[in-house]
Amino acid sequence: MGRIVKTASIIALFGMLPLAVACGGNQEAAPSEPESEPQAAISIVPGFVRRPSEGALSTAAYFTLRSSTGDRLLAASSDAAEVVEIHTMTMKEGVMAMDRLDALILPAGESIALEPGGYHLMMIRPSPDLTTAEEVEVTLDFETAADVTLTLPVRRN
Numbered sequence: 001m002g003r004i005v006k007t008a009s010i011i012a013l014f015g016m017l018p019l020a021v022a023c024g025g026n027q028e029a030a031p032s033e034p035e036s037e038p039q040a041a042i043s044i045v046p047g048f049v050r051r052p053s054e055g056a057l058s059t060a061a062y063f064t065l066r067s068s069t070g071d072r073l074l075a076a077s078s079d080a081a082e083v084v085e086i087h088t089m090t091m092k093e094g095v096m097a098m099d100r101l102d103a104l105i106l107p108a109g110e111s112i113a114l115e116p117g118g119y120h121l122m123m124i125r126p127s128p129d130l131t132t133a134e135e136v137e138v139t140l141d142f143e144t145a146a147d148v149t150l151t152l153p154v155r156r157n
């Protein structure tokens with residue numbers, strides 16, 4: 001949850017204002033960041049995929065998403081599961097229930113956590129490999145940003 005592992009993040013820096021002209025004539029040195037790439041708005045803090053027990057019908061993937069410009073996560077896929085759905089959990093009359101979402105809204109600049117007890121990617125009919133795999137790739141499909149494939153560790157909790 002509050003972990004600070006920060007890899008594979010493509011972070012668009014917004015503060016690249018041109019420097020003041022006070023000294024003049026120092027306009028070379030363009031920043032090396034590929035600022036034209038559309039996916040630069042998404043940053044991801046990896047979480048984990050819960051290791052399923054043998055024969056389990058589903059498991060879940062967790063991580064934190066942030067879009068600097070605002071976006072929507074529309075779908076996800078993985079070789080390690082037949083179907084991947086975006087789910088949320090809510091209390092309904094005292095019982096935790098899961099609902100499938102058509103999209104996960106990422107308001108601009110806001111970190112949205114997929115974590116146990118809340119939003120998650122439901123990995124339905126997981127591959128038997130997941131009972132032993134160390135890590136797994138999950139590809140995220142955004143409305144605006146380009147697809148992102150992230151690697152998540154597989155662990156019990």
Ligand SMILES: [Cu+2]
Nearest residue numbers: 087098120122
């Ligand atoms: Cu679920």
